[in-house]
Structures are given as structure tokens and as C-alpha cells.
Amino acid sequence: MQGHRFRRPTTAWLLGASLLPLTAAAQSPDGDAATLDTVTVTGQAATKTETPALETPQSVSNVGREEMDERGVRTLREATQYTPGVYTNQVGASNRYDYLVMRGFSDGSLSNTYLDGLKVMGDANGYSSMVIDPYFLENVEIVKGPASVLYGRSSPGGLVALTSKKPLFEDHRELRFSIGDNAQRSAGFDVSGPLDDERRVAYRLVGQASRADTQFGPIEEKRYAIAPSITWDATDDTSLTLMAYLQKDPEGGYHSGVPYEGSAVSHNGRKIDNTFFDGEDDYDTFERYQRMVGYDLEHRFNDSLTARQKLRYLNADVELNQVYQYGWIGESNELRRYYSGGRESLQAWTVDNQLEADFHGGGIEHTVLAGLDYQHRKNDVVWTSGSFPSIDPFAPHHGAEPIGEIGVTNDERHALTQTGVYLQDQMAIDRWRLTLGGRYDWVDIENTDHLTGNDSTLDDTQFSGRAGVLYLFDNGVAPYLSYNTAFTPTSFVDADGDLLEPMEGEQWETGMKYQPPGTRDRYSIALFRIDQENVATKEQPTDPYRSVGEIESRGVELQARTHVTDNFRLQAGYSYTDISYARSDVPGEQGNQAIYAPRHQASVWGNYRFDQGALDGLDAGLGVRYYADIQADRANTEQVPDYTLVDATLGYDLSQVGLQGVKARLNVGNLLDEEYIASCNSLEYCYFGAERNVRATLSYRF
Template sequence: MFKRQLSMIGVLSVLLTSPAFAEAIEQIPQTKKDKSGSVVAKIRRLSEIDIPATNIKDWLSQSSTPNAQSPVQVTGVRVNRTETGIEVILETKEGEKLKPISRNEQNTLITDITNSQLALPNAKDFRSDNPVAGITAVTVTQVDSNSIRVTVTGEAGAPKVELFDSDEGLIFGLTPVVSAAQQSPTQNPTLPREGAQENQPEKPSANTDEPIELVVTGEQDGYRVPEASTATRTDTPLRDIPQSIQVIPQQVIRDQGITRITDATRNVSGTTLASGYGNLIGDVRVRGFYSGILRDGFSTGALNFFIDGGNIEQVEVVKGPASVLYGALEPGGIVNYVTKKPLRTPYYAADVTVGSYDFYKGAIDLTGPLSQDERLLYRLNVSYENSGSYRDFVDNDILFIAPVLTYQFSDATNLTFAYEYLNAKLGFDRGLRPVSAFLNVPINLNIAEPDDFQNIEEHRVNLTLNHRFNQHLSLRSGFTYLSEKGDSFVTQPGELDADGRTLTDRGYFGGPGFGDNYALQTDLISDFKTGAIAHQLLLGLEWRKRYQADQGIGGVYEGTFDIFNPVYGLPRIPDPDSFFEQTTTTTGIYLQDQVTLLPNLKLLAGGRYDFVEYSSGDGQSAPTEFYDSAFSPRVGIVYQPIEPISLYASYSRSFTPNNSRTASGEPLEPSRATQFEVGVKAELFDQRLSATLVAYDITKTNIPTTDPDNDEFSIAVGEVKSRGIELDIAGEILPGWKVIASGYLNDGFVSKDNNLPEGRRLTNAPTHGASLWTTYEVQTGDWKGLGIGAGMFFVGDRTANIDDPLTLPSYVRTDASISYKRDKWRAALNFKNIFNVKYYESNDYLTFPQAPFTVQGTISVEF
């Protein structure tokens, strides 16, 4: 599969670099403006473009044609303020020969100018920070020997751009996407950097009748995301971080018709879904270990495993130990669910989804300013789901409401208040025992009772303050409170007799429970230099407290249960009720420095010290208490031999408390893990496609294992290892053609234990897996807006349980989609598991049959 992909990429790279392709691109949109803004030429349609080559043979024959033009010399760069923003002037006597090609990526406008060279008198490149409110940076760099790149980053969105030709050179007229209060030309003065000139009074630019060509590829809301804050708590390009980070953006979620948000992680190498409590698919394994779950960088602290995706903008998967910033976590990685934020531009959307097994869901997404000065912004996401299931007795009723308010006190300070309400009444699916006999029963069989259930009510409040003291020092502080109430009744499968069909000792448990979770994070971020070396220093403090209490009920069923001839409603024999409570308090302080040693050499170093207190009890006797502390370091380095390539290596550690004692009463030391990782990150097709190839080695030690002298206690001598190679690709190959793909090899096994044999594989950790999803949307003509998509998700065989292992067979799930978008409307059909493959997912104790062939249709409208 990978050979075919590489062959395709090789052919496409030849096509994209051929002069015929460049000539065709140059003809796409042509505009001509003078400084007054008058349009004197129209934009041509794609159907009007004359493309000389019509087949691969012609393209390849033209690719060898030499370019005889000499590069245009840009001898200076100047930034001037204007009434609407700024203008960036590329000073040259041959401005009419410059041919810009622009695109937007998130908040950044990127313009590449071929056949040009930057020849500044005193510097290699140009940079200006905060030239005007709403624009945070302007850079002009030499991409290669014959190309210049102009990058303009906005605060709230990519700036709007108009091009002008003049005797001075090529002029970019830039208007920031900001509120009216932020557009004062006296705020945020320009600070020159190396290669920058002091702002000069605005000069009138001479008009010309020569046309300026500008190609705009459109908003890059595709599959590639260039930045994510989870790995460093700062807005750092992924290519500059010595760690594997994969982001699943909203476009992938929409195109794949994802209704359970954790399904998004199927697109990431090294991950497997571990069907959580009740087959609600809330757990994700990364590199063979359970992942930490974050919400906007905060630990969720949730009691249940259900995560509603009604307001999720993107899913970020950070691989490897993350204790350096987030405290006690397993070493595989973390999954951060990033929520939707208010926008200044009004946006209103609604969609309705109907699917197999009585699936019905409606959602609205509203955002925009609430005040005339645009200082007060809002966003509101509401969804309601009523659904059945391919599993017996499972019906769901889910209401989710998430309003957000942001107030901009000034250019330097804003405050965001976010609230989430979840009310979920869920049917319960306890799954099946990890025994081979259960692989032969129909997938609809539910060994639970028809009246099993789980009800969840959540209130989540988040308050975030951002303040910039000056251009080099900023503060970010956030507080989260989560209140949970739940109630459940759950049937336990029991044990399977030797006849392979009779369950004995079926039991039940449940009862009401509640929890309160608090989290406070404060980060101080400073940018400064020590000589020629640039630093971005992060100092942070985090405090978390989680309280959980359960009023338990339980008992057993009379008689036995035949899995091939089930009879429900057997009499119940109750046990005495119980009560359990636990409290975990974590305090952590961390320090991180991102050091730019050279423009192409970056160092990341940091450490965190955690103090963890844990107590548990039954509300009557004295509670059991534990106290742990741990230091978690990380260091990594990134070298970029050329701009599109990043080579990196890193070392990191993590820890998790064991909260148990030895036979002598001594507390077990925390489990600790160490990872070594090396990798290469590449940006292909003019940064439209990103690729990450990594190799890692994780060793986790101090794992509790049975004490050979007293099997009622444990000693911390166990050890496991996880080693592997991962490849992730995401982005846009050609306009309208998007792809996200992954592949991995993993060897996760027990390396030391007093009970388990060495070499036994870790549960739910396949030795290999891969995924591929690609879509194409017609860009022009009568079929414009028609999209098709297809993908495959391959998971290798894996162990379902570690004590008496059952190997679950490998599977390939095939999905497809078709959609049509016109004006503000979009209609889509998603087909999942087209070939009706029977496959299973598992956690450490149970297996869960997954959905057969399903179809869902969605109608969306923006207004």
C-alpha cells in the first residue's frame, strides 16, 4: 500500500513542478487594481484557461523545459501603516514580473513568489512583530534559491490582501480581521527585527496599468493543521516540536460522518479504541497504553467514559509521555479535545443526521458578535440525539448544550466563559467475556438485562483569562469545574462453563454516584533573547482536585444463562449496599524553554515536579491515604537542513501513582516510564501536505506484580516495553483532493513480571495497523461541489486480555461517502463497514462486537 502511495506522490511531484502546470496556474485568476481600488480586469474562470498538456505523457515531456528567466531581485522590504491596516512593500525595479501565489492556513496568509530572490543589504530575511492591532507577525524569507515567501499572521483570522504594482515594487495591502476597537494605527507599534527597517511615513505609491496576477487557493480548512498548543502549551508550529503530534480537524470529522468523537482517532497511527464502560467508546490506547484525556488542555477528571462531540473543533493526539506538562499520565500519550470558540464573523449552521438503527441527531452552531464594537462575542452549540443500536436493549437519548462568551477588555486582555451541559440516558452494553465461544454468537446478543441503563448529567464551567503585559510577556490562566451525577444498573457476564454456552454467576451492580472536579492552570510566557539566541520560556502552576463517591448496589441472578438461547428476567439476590469515596489532589509546577539556537536548530527542554495526595474509604472506617511526588523531564532537539524538513530526537519521562502497599505496609513507588523518540517531519506539495515518520522506545517500570511470598499483595518490580515505527500523512495533494493516512508497527510486551510470562503481548496493542481516507470535491463546472470519499481502517490481531489471552482477529473496515455542496447547503451520505465485516474491540476485561454495515445521511445549511 505504501509503495503505491509513494509512486503516486512521485508522479504528482513531477506534474506540480512542471512549467506547463505553472503556466496553467498563472492563468487562473487575473486582477488589476490601481491604488484607488478600481478593478480594471476580470477574474477568468477555470473553464477559460488554456492548458496545453492533456495527458501524463505531455506533462512529463514538458517538465524538462528550462526556465530561462533570471530571478527578480528584491532589494528591500518595508512595512507602512495605512488607514485599514498595513502595506508590505517588496522593493524592486521589476515588480511587474513578480507572480504571487497565495493561500490561507488558519490565521496565516502565505504568499509564495517564484522566480525571485531576496537581496537585503544587511540581513538574510525580514521580520516585523505586531505591526498593527490584529496582525501579530510579518516575515519575508527565501524559501529556496528562486522563491520568496511572505507570511502574515493575524490574531482572529488570516488578513485580507490586495496587491498593487508601483514604481517602488510589489505592494501587499493588508487588512486585519479584528474588531473596530483594535484597528487603531497607534497601537502595537512595530518592533524591527533582523533585516527590518524602521517604519517610514506612508508614501504614496505610483499607479500603473500593468496587471498584477494573484492566485488564491482558498481557505485551507482541509486535513492539514500546522499548529497545535497541546504539546507545548504555546502556539508552536508542529514542525518545530520534537514530538509526534497528529491533529484531526473538523473537516475530517465532517467528511467521515463521525458521530462518536473518539472515532476520529482511528486516523492516527499507533492508536486503538478500547471500548470503554458500556461500549461507549470513550477510551483510546496510544502505543499500547491508555491515553490521558484532556479538554482544551485541562484534565477532564470525568467519572464516565462518554464524550459528546457536539462542540469539538478538532482532536489532538500527542504521542509519548506528557507528564512534563500534564502530571500523572500513562506513557502512551494524550488525546486533547479542542472546543469551538467564538468568532467575530457571524456564522450560523444547522444539520440533521438520520442513520441505520433508528439514529436521529440534530445540531446547531451559532456564533458572532453580541455588541456593536465587537468586544463581546458568543458561540452556542446545541445537539440532541435519539438513537437505537445494532445491540439488543441499547437506546440512547442525549441532550448537549454548550454556550461560550468572550469579552475583549482591551487589545491586551480578554476573558472567556464556557459552559457545557450534558444529559445522557444511555442503554448499557456490558459486552462479552474474552472467550473464543463468544466470537460465534450473533453480534446483536446482549447478555445484559433489558432494563440495564446508565444515566449521566454533567455541568462543566471553564473560565479563561488571557493578558499580554507587553510584546514579550503574557499570562494565561484558566479554571475548570465539573459536576457529575450518575445512576446505573449493570449486569455482569459471569463465567462460561466448559460446554461453551452456559454462563454461571451472573451478577449485577450499580447505584447512584456523583463527583466534583476542580482544576486551575496558570501559565506565564516570556519571549526574550540572550545574545543571538531566542527563548520562549513557559512557567506554569497547576492544581487539580477530584472527588468521587458511589452508593453501590449489587447482587447475583438465580440460575444460569444460555448464550445461544437467552432467557432474561431471572430472579435477583441482592447483596448489602456499599459506599465508596476517593479524593485525588495534584499540585504541579513546570518550566519549559523553547530555544532557537540557529534559525534551523531548535531546542526544547523542560521539567515538572508533581505532588499527589490520594485517599479512599467507605465513609465509616479511617480512610486509606497515599502521598507521591515525582519529577518528569523532557528534552528534544529539532534540526531543519532545509525548510520543508525537520529532523528531531527527544527524551521524556512520565509517572503514574500505584496507590497500594506491600505486605509490610510500605507504599509502592509510582510506576515510571522513559521514552526515546527520533523522527522526521516533512512538508510536501508547497506545504499543503505534511508527513511524520517516527521511531520510539518506551520502557515502563515499577509496575505492581504479585508478591511471590504473599499473593494477596503486590510488589513493584514489573516492567513492560513498547517499541515501534509510525507514519502519518495529512493534507491536500491537489485543489479539492484531500488525504489523511497512517501506518504503524508496534511491539508491546511484558519484559518482567512475577506472574505473567515474559514476552506476553500487551492488551489491545496490535502489532501493526494502517488507515487511509481520501476525498475529492469537484472545483469547477456543472458538477462543482460534488464530493466523493473512501477509506479503509486496518487493525491487526491483538490480545483481548493479558491473564488468559484471547487473540482477536485482524480486520479491515471500509467506509465511503458522497456529498454535494451548493451555496449554503450540503447533503452527504456516509457508508460505514461497507463489506459488513465482523470485528471486535476490547478493554482489559471484556470484548465488544462492533457495528455492521450502516448508512447515515446528513443535511446541513449555513445561513
């Protein structure tokens, strides 16, 4: 229907053009050359407005649906593993959580993910951290550096903004099936279209079921997920989208490690196999049920003023049982073992109210955003623990029972409430782009210990700010300078049971972006320095949390996405991250490099599409990832050996042989089957990397 001001998503826009800005000629249905409108990659998560990434004074990366399909990603970690400054191998082959280490900071890995503009609420001080399957996503935007001015509590390393698949106002139907090694199999569907003749209402229904063995003994991964949504254009100026996401993980895979000695180096002349399972099948369970419902309401008062409200309710139940090793018993070949259990029930509300005004005055074009948001989360947890007989990893025998009783160690409620008001002004003065923003938050945290009857509370207020300046040259070069702050309150308590003070961070970043006019190419370089105080950490998994003082992270990131030819696309990235304990109350730790952070990280991915002769319809891709200088412990006594991984893909459009809408793809991760240690939490706990995995996918669009 003509006259609608809302840009309705179409299949072409959502499924293809979201990857890169397109200004090249394309073939029209009748075979003639047709010019496509430019589709600009935005830095929407960094600004909460439709701001081109080229004009955003902060480092921003995007991974679109087409790229995710091409690389066959199964997790958010795989989606971002070719992004410089993002380390995705914190826990190796485990797929239970989406651990993302950004610019060296791992404290936000479990709580710094946003879906459709709202935080995916979880409890970093527990097992209740949510995971969104990438099949349900249209785009992944990675914002480097602090973003508290718009989002409140967040990691200084950055955030990851996920955009879900939304209803389309044209028919779209897809079936997808995959099989692979380790008994991988999955089936998915994605259907969408209008519900009325006037195209005022559209729906979308996405679903997937998957199952796989893992490289660790009897452990499995299972998932069932479905996401219904409906969009109603009530008027030409008012739109409402209702969304739900329901996910059940009956089996959550493996999440354990082995000692440094015996994995990275030999123990008594031997090494542990990278398929070793240190647990017990009868005492190893991870079940997660997560349910999210919400809406996105937008009303345009006129061409200059728009109001939005986003709301989501989340409920999750998690059950954990795990027997895990924890270091060698003397010089023997026996590993001591313990048991941990958890039962958690989480409920959360998030709402964000926005008012955006665009106006011109005094030679300045303003985009002003004012907002009020609210977050509330409570998580009821019961944790248990016990002892188990030791195990010989070189000749493991399973079937052991616990030693003594398994007892309750914690029965608590973790509650957090955050209310924030924010104001941002993006100004365009000729070629200059200026951004100023400020936010004030009220944060209440309460831990209730049902075993002791004690409460730990923290009432805090926090101001966050940002300032950025960028100059946009006619030739596509855009140098910039920015300053951003972050704060991260948690429900972590110290040895005395007191809540830790919120972590606070600030970042200076300067860099340059470049997009040659009329091309799809993008290049960027960013130099940054981040300082964080009141850092919460613990030496061993069983230790209480503590504040180590201050962490400094500084480094450089380079990224390039270029079309070498019309058929050959190449992306490359490099990051140097020097993150260390600038101040620490732990003897000998000050000045040491932090764990989980490769000092050097480089990647390259290339894809070539054939369009002539017998190979027409075929595409082939190859990627290489390199990681170096990862510390194995906080004392910096050992390093994880450097490693290089190779990934590959091969795809074919079967419409070339008469099967319209059918495509086949083969993806291979860790092509050379490199055996490696991905990272270490300590010398007692290192994580094996994923072995070679092969997966074939057949999709049908009709």
C-alpha cells in the same frame, strides 16, 4: 476594530483552515485567484505555546473540524481512528467511554483527555469518566508519548487535547439534522457572532440532541448537550472567555462482552450472534450528568510577556445498573451472570497559571513558559453486586430476577490533589530548535472506606523532565530526538487495601518530519521506546488491582497527508507496536505481549472533490483500516482474528442547485458489514465490533 493584538477567530479560520496548512491559491469572491496566508498546524498541546508541529520534537497529529464533518464522526474514538499509534476499538461497539489506547498503553484511556488545556477530570477507579461530544469541538490534537512535564499525571502513551468551539467575531449560524439506521436521529445548532458594534464582545451557543438504538437488544443511546460561551476583549491586551458545557446522557448504551469461545471460535459447534444482549432490560441503566464551567483569561503586558489563567469546575453524577455474563458453565450452553451497580458523585477543580516570555539574547531566541497548576478531585462511590440466573446465548430468554439480595460492596470516597510547578524553554539557534523542561509535583491521594472506617493514603512527590532537539532544513525536512517522562498516580488499591505506587514511565523518541515548502502536504516517521514501572492491572474485572512490574513499548509510526491533486486528498498511516511485560510477578506472564494493542495497524483515507460539469459540488471518500496481532489474554494463549474495515462518505453542496448554504452527506461505517471481535480483556470477556452503520446529514449555514 483596528489595533487589537488578539487574533480573533473567524468562521473561515475555525471551520476550514484548521485542517491543514494552506499556501495554495484560492478563489476570491469575484472569481479571481487570491493567495491565502499560510495557516500552520501547531503542536500547542505538546508545548502549551504556539509552536508549529513541524518544529515540535515529538510526534503530533491533528484532526480538524472539516475532517470530522467529512467522516461524520460521532465520538472521539471515531475522530482519531485514522491516527497511527492510536487504537480505538478497545471495547468494540460501545460508545459509553472514549477508550483510546496510545502506543499500546490503555491505563490512561479514561483520564488522559484535555479540553482547552485543562484535564477533563474523571476517576479511572470508577464509572465517572467524562465524554465530550465531537460536535462541540473545533480540533483534536493527539500528542504521542509522555507529557507530564507540562500536565503532571498522565499516561506514557500520550494525551488527546480537545479544542472547543469558541465565540466568533463575525456572524455564523448553522442547523444540522441527521438520521440513520438503528433509529439514529439528531438535531444540532451552532450560532455565533458579535454582541456590540465595536466587536469587543462575542458569543457562541452550540447545542445538540441525539438518540439511537444499538445493535444489542433493547439498549439505547441518548444525549442532550449545550455549550454557551462568551468572549470579552476588555482592552487591546486583555481577553476573557467564559465557557460552560452541560451534558445529560439518560441512556449510555451497551458495555459488555462475550467469551472468546463462542465468538472468535465456536463453542459446542456454534457462535454467538453479534447482537446478543446478555443483560436484563429492567436492570440495565447507565445515566451520566456532567456539568463544566470555567474561564480562560489572557493578558499581554507587552510584545514579549503574556500571562494566562485557565480555570474549570466539573460536577458529574453517574448511575449504573448492569447484568453481565462471565464465562461458560462447564461444557454447557449456559453463561453465568452477575449484577453490578454504581452510584457516583464527582466534583473537580482544575486551574493552570502560565507566564510566557519571548526574548532574544546571545544569538538565541527563547520562548520561556513558567506555570503553576492545581487539580483536585473527589468522587463518592457506592457499588453493589449480586447474582443472576444463567442465560443461553443461542436461545436467550430475558425477564429474570436476581438470586438473593443485591448488596453494597463498596461505599468510598476517592480524593486526589495535585499541585505542580513547571518551567520550559524553547530555544531557536539558527536552524536548531532545542526544548528543555522540568516539573515538580506534589500528589496526595486518599481513599476513605465508609464500610470499614479505614483510610488508604499516598503522599508522593515527583519530578518530570523533557529534552528535545530538532534541526529545520530549508527544504522542510526536520529530524529530531527527544526524551520525556511520565507518572500516573491512581486510586487503585491492592488485595490488602493499600494504594498502589504511581506508575512511572520514560520515552526516547527519534524521527523525521517533512513538509515541502509551499504545500499542504505533511509526512512523518517516528521511532520510540517507552518503559513503564509499577504498572497497575488486574487479570479479571472482579479481581483486585496489582502491580505487574514493568512494561516495555517500542515501535514505529508513519503518517502522510498529501494533496495528490488540487481535488484529491489522501492520508495514510501505519504503526508497529511491540508492547510486552518486561518484568512481572505473575508466573508465565513475563515477556508476553500486552492486550488491547495491535502489533500492526494501518489505515488510508482518500477524498475526491468534483468541481466541474454535472458532478460539481460532489465529493466522495473511502477509507480502509487494518488491525492485526491483538492478544486475547495476558497469557497469550489466543489471538483476536485480524480484521479489515471499510468506511465511506458521499457529500453534495446543494448550492449548486440553488439551495444556498445547504449541504448533504451520507456516511457509512463498516461498509462491508464485517462481523468481528474488536479486542478482548480476557478469554471470558471479548467485545463485538460495530456492525455496519449508515447516517445521512443535512446542514444549513445562513
